Amino acid sequence: SYVLTQPPSVSVAPGQTARITCGGNNIGSKSVHWYQQKPGQAPVLVVYDDSDRPSGIPERFSGSNSGNTATLTISRVEAGDEADYYCQVWDSSSDPSYVFGTGTKVTVL
Amino acid sequence: QVQLQESGPGLVKPSETLSLTCAVSGYSISSGYYWGWIRQPPGKGLEWIGSIYHSGSTYYNPSLKSRVTISVDTSKNQFSLKLSSVTAADTAVYYCARHLGPGEAFDIWGQGTMVTVSS
Numbered sequence: 001s002y003v004l005t006q007p008p009s010v011s012v013a014p015g016q017t018a019r020i021t022c023g024g025n026n027i028g029s030k031s032v033h034w035y036q037q038k039p040g041q042a043p044v045l046v047v048y049d050d051s052d053r054p055s056g057i058p059e060r061f062s063g064s065n066s067g068n069t070a071t072l073t074i075s076r077v078e079a080g081d082e083a084d085y086y087c088q089v090w091d092s093s094s095d096p097s098y099v100f101g102t103g104t105k106v107t108v109l
Numbered sequence: 110q111v112q113l114q115e116s117g118p119g120l121v122k123p124s125e126t127l128s129l130t131c132a133v134s135g136y137s138i139s140s141g142y143y144w145g146w147i148r149q150p151p152g153k154g155l156e157w158i159g160s161i162y163h164s165g166s167t168y169y170n171p172s173l174k175s176r177v178t179i180s181v182d183t184s185k186n187q188f189s190l191k192l193s194s195v196t197a198a199d200t201a202v203y204y205c206a207r208h209l210g211p212g213e214a215f216d217i218w219g220q221g222t223m224v225t226v227s228s
Binding site for chain 2: 001031033035037041042043044045048049054086088090092095096097098099100101102103
C-alpha cells in the first residue's frame, strides 16, 4: 500500500515561514490535499490539488508538489496556525484508496 | 450552509457491530458528491474508512473492507456506517465528510463522534 511520510513536528517563530513535507513514491504524479486540525476539532481543508486554496483560507497557506515530495508552506506564521497538519492522496491502484500522511505538529514558538 | 452531523452509540462491546449515521443538512445527497467516513484513534492520525455516492456506489479502505458497510438513505438525506466484529483497536473519533469524487479533497466535515469499544 502507498505510504506518506511527514516529519512528526515542526517549530517556527511567529512571522517566519513553516514548511511541512509529505514524502511518497512519485507523489508528484498525484494530487495532494492538506488539512489543518486543531485540538478537539475536525480537520479543515487548507490546500487541495497540490496548490489551490479553498475559499476563506489565507494566502499565507500554499502548496507545491514534485518528484517524491509535496510541501505545505505557511508564510508569516501566526499563533493561530499551531495545529496538526495532514497530507492526503488518492492511491489509484488495483484497490483504490485514500491515504493520509502521518501528520505533523506545528508549534509556534 | 452544508452541515454534517454524526450520531450513534458512544460505547460498543467487542465483537459487536458499530453503527453510525451522518445527517446532511443544507444540501441534497441526491444532487451529487461522495460521502465518506474517516476515523482517528486517540492521539493518532487519520484513517479513511470508505465513501459512497448517492447511487450506492462505494469505495472501501482495503484494510477494513471485510468489515465495513456504508449505505445511503436519500429519503432521509443521510448515510450510514456499519463496522462489524469490532475490537479495542476500533476505538476512535469517527468523522463523516463530503468530497466531489474519488481523489478529490474532503471539503466539509462533521464535528466527529467518539466511539469506545469496551465490555
